[in-house]
Amino acid sequence: MQEHIVIIGNGISGITCARHIRKNSDKKITVISGETEFFFSRTALMYVYMGHQKFEHTQPYENWFWKKNRINLLKKYVSEIKTDENALVFQDGNTLQYDKLIIAVGSKPNKFGWTGQDLDGVMGMYHKQDLEKIEEYSQNCKRAVIVGGGLIGIEMAEMLRSRNIPVTFLVRENSFWNGVLPKEESEMINRHILEHHIDLRLGMNLKEILADENGKARAVIIPETGEEIPCDLVGLTVGVSPNIDFIKSSNIEVNRGVLVDRCLQTNIKNVYAIGDCAEQHQAIGSRRNIEAVWYTGRMMGETLAQTICDNPKEYKPGNWFNSAKFLDIEYQTYGWVWAKPKPEETHFYWEHKSGKKSIRLVYNTQTNVFLGMNVFGIRVRHEVVDRWLTEQQHVYNVLSQLKDANFDPEFYEQYEFEILAKFNHDNNTNIKVQKTNWKRILNLIK
Ligand SMILES: Cc1cc2nc3c(=O)[nH]c(=O)nc-3n(C[C@H](O)[C@H](O)[C@H](O)COP(=O)(O)OP(=O)(O)OC[C@H]3O[C@@H](n4cnc5c(N)ncnc54)[C@H](O)[C@@H]3O)c2cc1C
Numbered sequence: 001m002q003e004h005i006v007i008i009g010n011g012i013s014g015i016t017c018a019r020h021i022r023k024n025s026d027k028k029i030t031v032i033s034g035e036t037e038f039f040f041s042r043t044a045l046m047y048v049y050m051g052h053q054k055f056e057h058t059q060p061y062e063n064w065f066w067k068k069n070r071i072n073l074l075k076k077y078v079s080e081i082k083t084d085e086n087a088l089v090f091q092d093g094n095t096l097q098y099d100k101l102i103i104a105v106g107s108k109p110n111k112f113g114w115t116g117q118d119l120d121g122v123m124g125m126y127h128k129q130d131l132e133k134i135e136e137y138s139q140n141c142k143r144a145v146i147v148g149g150g151l152i153g154i155e156m157a158e159m160l161r162s163r164n165i166p167v168t169f170l171v172r173e174n175s176f177w178n179g180v181l182p183k184e185e186s187e188m189i190n191r192h193i194l195e196h197h198i199d200l201r202l203g204m205n206l207k208e209i210l211a212d213e214n215g216k217a218r219a220v221i222i223p224e225t226g227e228e229i230p231c232d233l234v235g236l237t238v239g240v241s242p243n244i245d246f247i248k249s250s251n252i253e254v255n256r257g258v259l260v261d262r263c264l265q266t267n268i269k270n271v272y273a274i275g276d277c278a279e280q281h282q283a284i285g286s287r288r289n290i291e292a293v294w295y296t297g298r299m300m301g302e303t304l305a306q307t308i309c310d311n312p313k314e315y316k317p318g319n320w321f322n323s324a325k326f327l328d329i330e331y332q333t334y335g336w337v338w339a340k341p342k343p344e345e346t347h348f349y350w351e352h353k354s355g356k357k358s359i360r361l362v363y364n365t366q367t368n369v370f371l372g373m374n375v376f377g378i379r380v381r382h383e384v385v386d387r388w389l390t391e392q393q394h395v396y397n398v399l400s401q402l403k404d405a406n407f408d409p410e411f412y413e414q415y416e417f418e419i420l421a422k423f424n425h426d427n428n429t430n431i432k433v434q435k436t437n438w439k440r441i442l443n444l445i446k
Contacts, residue, residue, distance in 0.1 A: 002028045005308060006088065006098035008078050012294055013275025014104030015039040016301030017308070018071050024309040029070070030096070032088075034077030036128050038063060043294055045131050046155050050162040055131070081250040083268045100308060103247065103258050103266075103273040104301070107240035107292055109152075116209025121217035122234040125156050134159065137233040141165050145220045145231045147206045148238035149176050151324045154189075156235045157198050158327050168199040168229055170206060170222065182339050184349055185358060185374060189326045192356070196327050209234055240292055242277040255279055257290045262314040264304045272307075274300035284317060286336055293322055319389040320372075321382065329356055334385045335372025337362050345371060348395075348426065350419045352377070359419055363395035370398045378415065379407040399423055400434045 005021055007014045010033035018031050044058040066073050074096075080089040081101070088096045109124025111117045123133045134156075137144075144160045146153050149171030157167045173179065176193065178186040193200045207223040219230045242257035253259045253267040257279030264272050273279075275297035280289045291297075299317055306313040323332045337360060341347045346365045351358040357377030363370050369392045373385060384405040388398050402416045416433050424431060 009104030013297035020305030153237035
């Protein structure tokens, strides 16, 4: 009998795992999701709302792909896991047996018990169903209030502004995302948000959401000022947490997420967890125990597929990397760039006069070893920067090779000379731009 691998969750982690198990084995695979029948790119939901693409375009695989590759898809909601019986119980009462179970159930938007948080017109932005909700709530919307200054909050603000809906953006911190971004980058984004005619309210919280006579959101109250802001839509974007409520009644050990070891196995031998919902017992290096980002979900899926196919492998994510977009400013971060420099670090910061592009290089003050980099408004090649980190390059080498990393399209202005001139001026050095080594770059990206 073929071993039956059941995966709950058809997001990037679950689907990557399923595809790689199929590449390496003939096992029976079932992928379950209560959200959609087919895998789609969650990060592209905003572009559907903004009219840049249709929902079908967010599905990287044709609908026939799954049958052809013998990956069974089930659109059902799992309400219970019975590990003693190797069985899942669905909301409709039916059950399904598994030999190995992979939990890849992602996140859910946080709610902190505010009065009015479940009213009509109040929403998070995570699931496909939220896209339908935001469409509905956008009709005749005179003002939206977004609560929570993170990556999803700013995306939601951009979405609503694309339809000329006035947006008030309540951010608890006194500068946007300043727990993650250093002061200069955070201030750059504050300015950018205001330039996009978003009513940014720094240092402001939500007290409660008021309802109209039909039970629909009509206003929010800010505790700091007591102000009542009339609105028809409230976006709650105060972070996400693992979507694991239905697992809490099982024997599977959970904390904030499903607890896993380095091989992504839970306390139950044939049960694993990957993606946003997995929590490492021990954080890997300086990483968080829970990593709710796209590319780590994909890496966990690939890694676990090896273990499932009898080639046990530890999850080793390598250098930290993330990318996002703040309205039309692209952002990439590599290695560790903390909001406040650590005692052993030096930060070099360059910002273009437009105030829309910047680079920050972090290096060890004693050894000059390159530790990390923030880039705003300039695209750099992942492979090149990742190699600098892995090879623990001297920051002078990084600076002289900055051109190698530039990935902006042809004819874009280049800034390496200006960046280097500032570094040389600030540090009294004489580093020169090296000629681009195309052979090395092509080898890296091959
Ligand atoms: C608007 C938005 C923008 C984002 N932008 C970025 C970005 O720019 N960069 C980045 O790195 N990350 C981004 N993220 C985060 C990224 O999308 C997630 O880290 C990633 O999608 C998580 O993948 P996953 O496979 O762990 O889970 P998910 O994609 O959440 O998939 C889990 C699936 O399991 C289903 N499920 C859950 N419970 C059950 C159950 N009991 N029964 C059946 N099905 C169930 C869910 O409905 C869902 O379909 C963004 C997220 C959002 C919402």
